[in-house]
Amino acid sequence: MTEQPAVIEIQMLGGFSLRYNGERVTVGRNSAPRFMQLLQLIWVKGEEGISRDKLMDSLYEDNGLANQNNSFNNLIYQMRKQMRAAGLPDADYIVKKGGLFVQDPNTPVRVDVQEFRELLKQGDAEIEADRRYPYYRKAALLYAGTLLPGLTKSLWVISESIELKNLYTRCVRWLCEYCRRRDNFSELRSIAASAAVIYPDDDWQAVHMEALTGLGRYRDAYKVYTQASHHYTDDLQLPPSEKLTEAYRVLSEKMNHEAGNVQTLREEIRRDGEKYRLQLNDINGAYYCPYLSFLDVYRILCWNMERMGRPVMLMVCTLTDRDGNVLQNEEKIKRVSDSMRKALHKSLRRGDAFTSYSNLQSLVLLAGAHQEDCHTIAMRIRRELREIAGQNTYFRYTASAAEELMKKIEIEHEIGKRAGSDEMDNVDGGITA
Incomplete structure (x- = not known):
């Protein structure tokens, strides 16, 4: 029986890493050589593929090249050479199919961006919410952060990152609504907390507070509020958002109607200004x-x-x-x-x-x-x-x-x-x- 080649695991969400046989592999001396960006573009596009012109425009943006054909061919040569030097399989990695460049189907790779999109696609195909949920939940867990944060000045990364963020936001909103309808505040808390870490400016802290309030964890909900409000005032130089304001009001009303001793928490709220050493x-x-x-x-x-x-x-x-x-x-x-x-x-x-x-x-x-x-x-x-x-x-x-x-x-x-x-x-x- 022929032994199956090992899969190359590629992470591009929340950072970039490449693993082979369970070991992390570094390709090239620079943190983001252009030949690696070429591969990253191919991996992001997946089966969709990309034309040579768009590849070159994305990689060089406004830097005109006298001989783009030679430059492109040199990139391909350098990429394959450096991949072999790093201990990765001697393979093409990029092939041409129907006028577009795609990843080599003979080289097994697992790319988090492609898996994320595929999970959403599979979830979208399910009509029943209970059958859609596991696909969306796996997709949300896989999404570890913005696309290639080390290349945020590249226009192609910005464009792809916006699209992926929109997909993630749609996914998480659906998951949150699914959990609300089932009063599953524990799962809602986990989903919202992760989203708040990835995108702290998008009001996911308000959903996190909602979940903690639903679980009766008022002190934890208030801690989320104080951290988020200080982020707004200190980092963004803005007052807390309307959604965060509403979550705080719901927390306050819940405390007022809840039986039991909440005096300690109210006193903690009153002393919130201690952060400023007053x-x-x-x-x-x-x-x-x-x-x-x-x-x-x-x-x-x-x-x-x-x-x-x-x-x-x-x-x-x-x-x-x-x-x-x-x-x-x-x-x-x-x-x-x-x-x-x-x-x-x-x-x-x-x-x-x-x-x-x-x-x-x-x-x-x-x-x-x-x-x-x-x-x-x-x-x-x-x-x-x-x-x-x-x-x-x-x-x-x-x-x-x-x-x-x-x-x-x-x-x-x-x-x-x-x-x-x-x-x-x-x-x-x-x-x-």
Whole structure:
């Protein structure tokens, strides 16, 4: 009996690796030689194949070549030579079929991208949900991350990566809905947690929270929320998304209706600002709260103050340079934003509340204050900030009736999200304090 050749295992999702006989193999000296990109393109396309012109356009993009035929032939020669040198089978690896280049059918390979697509194809062919589920679940488990993350500047990788991400998103959304209908929160948690690691900016943390809430694991759900909200405010410089906000509200409502002692978790939520090293147990300072809690405080405070006939002002403080331009230096932003939180806590009254809208901006609620009071309050914040962070520290502010300014902030935030902006556009008319 003829011994079957060993299969070459190729991973391209979440990283690139090549294994043969169970051992990892490195081909070539560079991390991404062009002849390896040639093979990667062929492996991504699978049975679909690709023309020589598209191969060359993808590999060289805008770099014109005087003799593309010689270059292509040289790539093929170098690829086969380097594969043999690495201890892999002496094979063609790439063959021409019907005018297109495809992988050599005589060389057994197992490619994660091809398996992922095939599993989805098999799942799509199943009409019954229970029969489709195992194919989709295997596909989601196989998807370890974005395509070839080491080649994210290559246009062909970007294009293929977008297509694969769309397929993965469709798959995971279907799986999540399948689990919801069956109240299978344990499986929902596993699916959403993996998706959140791969694509942390796509709101999968909200689904993760939903699953943990359904399992009664409120503390874990809140931890997911705090990590995700800090990712939004610190890394993306945006407030938490609407889906994350909704997941937090569901968690809060569930806690309110659930029997048992949840006081410890509520106290943990109240102390969330400890990440910013504020002395929140100091009763003389203003109250720092996460953005979502700030929205609740804003609504309740405005309602109570309206009943008593007293105003509520909202102040937006934006870190700037000496000339009043929004601060750009990332290192300084991080340092000064921490100092701003401390300054706000110390310089505001006990009845005031504030939050971090982003690393650049803070929102401050001033109960019972009037427009003419805001300049005095801003000067007090400035003195405290410069005492903590140094004299060359600046910010500008805008202050107005809370309901009026908050509506404008929410509108601009929505416009920024639709436009793909990574920070809120500052409202005009602010001054350098």
